[in-house]
Amino acid sequence: xxxxxxxxxxxxxxxxxxxxxxxxxxxxxxxxxxxxxxxxxxxxxxxxxxxxxxxxxxxxxxxxxxxxxxxxxxxxxxxxxxxxxxxxxxxxxxxxxxxxxxxxxxxxxxxxxxxxxxxxx
Amino acid sequence: xxxxxxxxxxxxxxxxxxxxxxxxxxxxxxxxxxxxxxxxxxxxxxxxxxxxxxxxxxxxxxxxxxxxxxxxxxxxxxxxxxxxxxxxxxxxxxxxxxxxxxxxxxxxxxxxxxxxxxxxxxxxxxxxxxxxxxxxxxxxxxxxxxxxxxxxxxxxxxxxxxxxxxxxxxxxxxxxxxxxxxxxxxxxxxxxxxxxxxxxxxxxxxxxxxxxxxxxxxxxxxxxxxxxxxxxxxxxxxxxxxxxxxxxxxxxxxxxxxxxxxxxxxxxxxxxxxxxxxxxxxxxxxxxxxxxxxxxxxxxxxxxxxxxxxxxxxxxxxxxxxxxxxxxxxxxxxxxxxxxxxxxxxxxxxxxxxxxxxxxxxxxxxxxxxxxxxxxxxxxxxxxxxxxxxxxxxxxxxxxxxxxxxxxxxxxxxxxxxxxxxxxxxxxxxxxxxxxxxxxxxxxxxxxxxxxxxxxxxxxxxxxxxxxxxxxxxxxxxxxxxxxxxxxxxxxxxxxxxxxxxxxxxxxxxxxxxxxxxxxxxxxxxxxxxxxxxxx
Numbered sequence: 252x253x254x255x256x257x258x259x260x261x262x263x264x265x266x267x268x269x270x271x272x273x274x275x276x277x278x279x280x281x282x283x284x285x286x287x288x289x290x291x292x293x294x295x296x297x298x299x300x301x302x303x304x305x306x307x308x309x310x311x312x313x314x315x316x317x318x319x320x321x322x323x324x325x326x327x328x329x330x331x332x333x334x335x336x337x338x339x340x341x342x343x344x345x346x347x348x349x350x351x352x353x354x355x356x357x358x359x360x361x362x363x364x365x366x367x368x369x370x371x372x
Numbered sequence: 373x374x375x376x377x378x379x380x381x382x383x384x385x386x387x388x389x390x391x392x393x394x395x396x397x398x399x400x401x402x403x404x405x406x407x408x409x410x411x412x413x414x415x416x417x418x419x420x421x422x423x424x425x426x427x428x429x430x431x432x433x434x435x436x437x438x439x440x441x442x443x444x445x446x447x448x449x450x451x452x453x454x455x456x457x458x459x460x461x462x463x464x465x466x467x468x469x470x471x472x473x474x475x476x477x478x479x480x481x482x483x484x485x486x487x488x489x490x491x492x493x494x495x496x497x498x499x500x501x502x503x504x505x506x507x508x509x510x511x512x513x514x515x516x517x518x519x520x521x522x523x524x525x526x527x528x529x530x531x532x533x534x535x536x537x538x539x540x541x542x543x544x545x546x547x548x549x550x551x552x553x554x555x556x557x558x559x560x561x562x563x564x565x566x567x568x569x570x571x572x573x574x575x576x577x578x579x580x581x582x583x584x585x586x587x588x589x590x591x592x593x594x595x596x597x598x599x600x601x602x603x604x605x606x607x608x609x610x611x612x613x614x615x616x617x618x619x620x621x622x623x624x625x626x627x628x629x630x631x632x633x634x635x636x637x638x639x640x641x642x643x644x645x646x647x648x649x650x651x652x653x654x655x656x657x658x659x660x661x662x663x664x665x666x667x668x669x670x671x672x673x674x675x676x677x678x679x680x681x682x683x684x685x686x687x688x689x690x691x692x693x694x695x696x697x698x699x700x701x702x703x704x705x706x707x708x709x710x711x712x713x714x715x716x717x718x719x720x721x722x723x724x725x726x727x728x729x730x731x732x733x734x735x736x737x738x739x740x741x742x743x744x745x746x747x748x749x750x751x752x753x754x755x756x757x758x759x760x761x762x763x764x765x766x767x768x769x770x771x772x773x774x775x776x777x778x779x780x781x782x783x784x785x786x787x788x789x790x791x792x793x794x795x796x797x798x799x800x801x802x803x804x805x806x807x808x809x810x811x812x813x814x815x816x817x818x819x820x821x822x823x824x825x826x827x828x829x830x831x832x833x834x835x836x837x838x839x840x841x842x843x844x845x846x847x848x849x850x851x852x853x854x855x856x857x858x859x860x861x862x863x864x865x866x867x868x869x870x871x872x873x874x875x876x877x878x879x880x881x882x883x884x885x886x887x888x889x890x891x892x893x894x895x896x897x898x899x900x901x902x903x904x905x906x907x908x
Contacts, residue, residue: 257438258434258438259434262376263438270441270444271418271422274415274418277448278412281401281410281411284458287460288461288462289461292513324582325579
């Protein structure tokens with residue numbers, strides 16, 4: 252039976268270096284995680300433009316195409332088609348409330364959409 | 373000692389296991405101590421151990437110095453698991469428990485389309501994995517980190533009128549996020565936690581998700597997944613013209629791209645009953661075929677051996693990416709790379725050592741992998757195959773088998789390897805699933821000729837689909853579908869009989885593996901000792 256002699260000096264150096272490097276790396280990771288502060292911005296800010304940008308890049312409802320309209324919440328292919336048809340028949344939308352005239356868009360949807368829309372001239 | 377990893381790895385894995393059970397360091401992180409103290413305390417402990425090692429090493433006490441290294445590996449394992457469990461102050465979990473919130477983040481992995489267990493279910497659910505960057509709650513917008521999983525109920529991404537979600541897409545949605553519910557016999561919450569997911573939510577329609585016009589994530593991974601999508605489109609285009617081939621094409625995709633979870637429950641059950649379920653998981657055999665094919669092409673092309681390595685390794689990693697970086701594939705890829713590097717660079721090329729290396733790498737990257745059934749099964753099956761092969765190939769009867777002509781040698785070797793793999797995974801299957809198929813060895817052997825033709829053909833077709841016009845490949849794909857049909861038919865031959873047993877206790881599983889691997893190591897040692905005597 253060959254007696255156990257442990258690792259050779261070279262192997263020991265490699266193992267110790269690897270383990271120490273590993274522990275240091277993990278401590279660095281933990282240190283970075285510990286120092287991640289919780290940053291918050293009030294949505295009820297007095298600067299509405301800032302909030303709008305933070306919420307979502309707004310979609311210009313008078314220029315958006317079929318695909319882009321579907322990026323909006325509660326707007327699927329059918330509603331997108333109806334919005335486009337309404338725009339063709341009645342011209343550009345002046346305000347978000349005008350969307351309520353489209354069949355299938357109620358006050359709740361209008362309120363939801365109001366955060367995501369802009370009306371350029 | 374020739375292989376230090378065999379000594380250090382068990383201590384590292386033991387540290388991860390111990391921390392997951394006892395939460396020694398994790399409890400310190402959550403204690404009233406200033407949290408920044410804990411990482412530095414770990415550094416201090418490591419410094420003390422390293423200093424002790426240096427003193428012992430200088431004093432020439434190599435055995436004691438080696439024991440200190442084991443302690444250092446244990447500390448590393450403890451620290452690795454504790455860090456993976458630590459949630460920073462800006463983590464989602466500190467803000468919500470069960471609430472309707474608006475979240476914004478990017479998809480950190482491709483969508484997963486999964487079918488429900490119901491046979492009648494036509495539309496699969498789509499899982500979106502989101503790394504959240506912003507969370508809006510009670511009039512405040514928080515910069516956060518954390519992962520969530522959103523289930524799009526009954527959706528089907530293949531339908532054109534639906535939105536498409538890809539890796540890196542930044543999305544914004546409002547939904548109820550809640551902690552996952554545990555199942556009666558499965559800790560689902562812990563299962564998702566190991567993947568970094570602490571909250572789940574569901575949406576009835578993708579219209580409630582806004583895709584923002586920006587992209588995040590790794591651009592290289594985005595390219596890799598784009599190529600994968602192209603291959604999936606290749607299969608979908610063929611399936612559109614040949615609807616009857618759709619189930620077989622799904623089997624081909626599962627075997628080559630790791631999309632097994634999208635298969636209908638009926639088909640999955642058929643393979644499970646026949647003991648052929650492992651064929652639907654991309655694993656060592658697939659990686660072996662890719663590596664062997666590449667090696668042959670490069671060798672034929674006259675590429676020098678050391679440069680072949682720099683082609684084979686990236687291609688294997690890309691292949692792992694195609695399969696969604698699943699643990700069995702990564703295990704096989706790391707093993708193949710280490711073995712191939714050993715052979716090409718004329719260094720030690722040992723299967724068991726490369727297996728240990730792959731285990732170390734995977735547990736270092738994902739400590740939770742240690743507790744995953746797929747990781748445990750792939751490791752145990754491979755270890756069992758390698759150790760059994762080491763024993764029987766050196767025995768008198770094994771030597772005779774290896775000298776047989778290929779037509780006899782390959783099936784007999786296949787049976788022996790299947791048997792070894794079954795020995796390796798049987799207690800885990802009984803422990804996790806309480807079921808095992810009685811036909812596993814026979815069915816695997818019967819499926820082997822089909823697999824040997826089907827797998828290289830399917831992989832070659834996928835590679836060609838990236839560069840050649842697809843209509844040139846339809847005849848080849850039709851032939852692959854015919855082979856796939858044969859495999860599906862073979863899986864249907866076996867009557868649905870599964871041996872159901874009581875769940876094995878962990879102690880029994882530990883004892884089994886101690887007995888199995890201890891016995892195999894003993895046989896191997898005896899053979900080594902008997903070897904020189906026989907020569908004398």
